Amino acid sequence: MSFISHLINGISLGSVYAIIALGYTMVYGIAKMLNFAHGDVIMVGGFIIFTFMSTLGLNPIVSVLIAIILCTLLGLTIERIAYKPLRRAPSLAVLITAIGVSYLLQNLALLILGADSKSFSSVISLSSLSLADGRLIISGETLVTIPLCIVIMTTLNIYIRKSKVGRAMIAVSEDKDAAVLMGINVNKTIAITFAIGSSLAAVASALMFSTYPTLSSTAGAMPGIKAFVAAVFGGIGSVPGAMIGGILLGVIEILSRAYISTELGDAIVFLVLIIVLLVKPTGILGKNIQEKV
Amino acid sequence: MKAKLLNMNKSTRSNLFTVGVIVIVYTVFQTMSTTGNMSNLLKNLLVAMCYYSIMAISLNLTVGILGQLSLGHAGFVCIGAFTSAFFSKIMVNTIDNTIIRFSLAILIGAITAGIFGVIIGVIVLRLSGDYLAIVTLAFGEIIKNVLNVIYIGYDSNGLAFSMEDTASLNLMEDGVVIIKGAQGISGTPRNANFTIAVILLILAYMIISNFINSRSGRAVMAIRDNRIAAESVGINITKYKILAFSLSAALAGVAGVLYSHNIATVQSTKFGYNMSIMILVYVVLGGMGNLRGSMIAAVILTVLPEYLRFLRDYRMLIYSIVLIAVMLYNWAPACIEWRKSHSLKDLIGTVVGKNRKEKKGA
Numbered sequence: 001m002s003f004i005s006h007l008i009n010g011i012s013l014g015s016v017y018a019i020i021a022l023g024y025t026m027v028y029g030i031a032k033m034l035n036f037a038h039g040d041v042i043m044v045g046g047f048i049i050f051t052f053m054s055t056l057g058l059n060p061i062v063s064v065l066i067a068i069i070l071c072t073l074l075g076l077t078i079e080r081i082a083y084k085p086l087r088r089a090p091s092l093a094v095l096i097t098a099i100g101v102s103y104l105l106q107n108l109a110l111l112i113l114g115a116d117s118k119s120f121s122s123v124i125s126l127s128s129l130s131l132a133d134g135r136l137i138i139s140g141e142t143l144v145t146i147p148l149c150i151v152i153m154t155t156l157n158i159y160i161r162k163s164k165v166g167r168a169m170i171a172v173s174e175d176k177d178a179a180v181l182m183g184i185n186v187n188k189t190i191a192i193t194f195a196i197g198s199s200l201a202a203v204a205s206a207l208m209f210s211t212y213p214t215l216s217s218t219a220g221a222m223p224g225i226k227a228f229v230a231a232v233f234g235g236i237g238s239v240p241g242a243m244i245g246g247i248l249l250g251v252i253e254i255l256s257r258a259y260i261s262t263e264l265g266d267a268i269v270f271l272v273l274i275i276v277l278l279v280k281p282t283g284i285l286g287k288n289i290q291e292k293v
Numbered sequence: 294m295k296a297k298l299l300n301m302n303k304s305t306r307s308n309l310f311t312v313g314v315i316v317i318v319y320t321v322f323q324t325m326s327t328t329g330n331m332s333n334l335l336k337n338l339l340v341a342m343c344y345y346s347i348m349a350i351s352l353n354l355t356v357g358i359l360g361q362l363s364l365g366h367a368g369f370v371c372i373g374a375f376t377s378a379f380f381s382k383i384m385v386n387t388i389d390n391t392i393i394r395f396s397l398a399i400l401i402g403a404i405t406a407g408i409f410g411v412i413i414g415v416i417v418l419r420l421s422g423d424y425l426a427i428v429t430l431a432f433g434e435i436i437k438n439v440l441n442v443i444y445i446g447y448d449s450n451g452l453a454f455s456m457e458d459t460a461s462l463n464l465m466e467d468g469v470v471i472i473k474g475a476q477g478i479s480g481t482p483r484n485a486n487f488t489i490a491v492i493l494l495i496l497a498y499m500i501i502s503n504f505i506n507s508r509s510g511r512a513v514m515a516i517r518d519n520r521i522a523a524e525s526v527g528i529n530i531t532k533y534k535i536l537a538f539s540l541s542a543a544l545a546g547v548a549g550v551l552y553s554h555n556i557a558t559v560q561s562t563k564f565g566y567n568m569s570i571m572i573l574v575y576v577v578l579g580g581m582g583n584l585r586g587s588m589i590a591a592v593i594l595t596v597l598p599e600y601l602r603f604l605r606d607y608r609m610l611i612y613s614i615v616l617i618a619v620m621l622y623n624w625a626p627a628c629i630e631w632r633k634s635h636s637l638k639d640l641i642g643t644v645v646g647k648n649r650k651e652k653k654g655a
Contacts (some may be wrong), residue, residue: 085626229431
């Protein structure tokens with residue numbers, strides 16, 4: 001029974017990783033850049049919710065909505081100021097700029113909110129579900145996280161495949177120059193991608209900090225890296241890949257923490273990633289592009 | 294003498310120039326330090342400047358020359374630091390001569406890191422681009438996490454190993470715990486000093502610079518510029534990739550040896566991906582493939598945060614803003630345009646009437 005409980009916790013954590021990984025994977029697919037600051041947008045989202053909910057006493061759902069709006073604006077601002085001027089620069093230059101943005105967000109948070117970590121109170125007031133005579137308890141957070149993740153994934157997948165903006169995204173990710181010739185506004189499409197990614201980061205922060213309530217200026221860094229790993233795991237650039245990668249990663253992490261070693265959980269996650277990439281160098285759902293002379 | 298200098302080939306002259314500058318800087322700093330004209334703050338950073346420079350030039354070999362993005366360089370530094378500190382602590386009573394012991398420690402650190410470079414290189418160099426970056430990141434984190442839970446001690450029965458805690462080593466009464474999990478290794482003899490560090494920096498520079506200008510180095514750059522073309526003229530891609538990668542790892546190991554023998558305490562958590570990123574920032578700011586640039590960037594960025602301490606809490610904030618601004622200034626096409634139309638070269642050119650060769654600034 002404890003195995004099932006760990007498995008469910010793993011899927012729940014994995015769903016959060018999947019939502020964060022979406023931000024990475026969509027931005028990578030379109031702008032071909034690793035947005036290292038994405039994890040820190042999650043941290044900012046957490047602090048916004050914390051401020052509005054715990055300090056100002058607003059309704060949790062209103063706080064989350066405010067966080068979504070502010071994070072979207074933050075994502076757009078970052079894109080406009082730091083990434084847009086570098087659109088035609090080498091990818092390593094953009095990567096270092098993204099790292100700079102990440103440091104900037106962390107240090108701003110440190111300055112404004114101080115070095116002590118805050119205790120985040122859950123935004124979800126659902127009581128936990130008790131199954132099999134109380135031997136299997138599923139927390140309210142898990143009950144919300146997993147279905148919400150599935151809803152977000154399906155909606156996003158349909159949105160990308162069916163809507164005009166979504167198809168513009170696919171076009172830009174396949175061939176930027178050809179997309180321009182077809183009358184697609186590339187800058188606008190990239191900005192929309194950043195906006196979607198950042199708003200999802202706010203949702204992820206609400207879910208993640210509800211389950212793991214320690215909030216500090218570096219709280220976004222490790223989940224950010226793990227979500228990035230999840231995106232690569234599933235095949236970077238692919239939306240269903242991010243979902244599969246995220247959930248697998250969450251399950252592996254929780255199970256190895258429970259059964260192998262608490263401290264080595266991260267190491268095992270990374271080891272599995274290496275093995276997967278050796279067998280399938282472009283991730284589980286990644287496209288294998290043959291290099292031509 | 295003058296004729297000899299002119300007959301030298303370009304790379305030898307450029308090497309001599311760089312080594313000369315390092316020696317001059319060393320002499321100035323050393324004189325300042327011995328005559329007491331140097332603040333304690335800077336004194337404490339002298340060795341650090343050298344090992345960060347070594348880390349930067351060794352990573353530049355992977356990123357700039359081999360053309361592969363590595364985010365796990367700190368992992369190799371970590372291996373060098375731990376193995377050499379382990380060796381020094383065990384041998385501190387056996388080998389009395391400091392120079393011999395420290396030289397052996399350097400060798401051991403370099404070789405172990407190099408071996409790990411080969412092992413990891415064989416595995417990861419099949420991948421390329423961002424996938425390679427994430428796998429090197431993964432390896433760096435694995436090395437850090439595993440060293441974080443290892444306990445090794447020794448007593449009259451020999452070495453004991455555990456991944457639980459100090460007690461489960463079951464040491465005799467005369468036993469000593471060397472690696473204490475998250476606390477790492479403490480009390481390493483502080484054998485590193487500025488002179489040794491500078492000598493190692495010059496050695497590392499000469500090794501990399503000669504490698505770049507050798508047959509192997511040209512093969513590596515050919516792979517970077519066009520893998521398929523290089524393969525079709527008969528260059529063994531795997532061999533040269535692994536050669537460059539493991540050389541880079543071994544030199545990172547040397548930097549690790551300096552690190553652990555400078556501050557006497559090593560903890561694996563210090564060698565996380567933040568350190569790898571920091572080294573990468575040195576390389577990118579100094580210019581990829583430019584060893585001198587890496588060293589200058591490493592020295593400036595090691596000293597600068599210490600001198601910005603008066604800004605207190607705003608220090609890292611300003612650091613990050615400067616980093617973003619420099620990247621935009623260096624790489625944004627709009628900025629490059631602007632710099633071209635307002636370049637110093639043209640301004641001097643119009644004033645003096647001829648285009649003088651513009652000196653490259655730091």
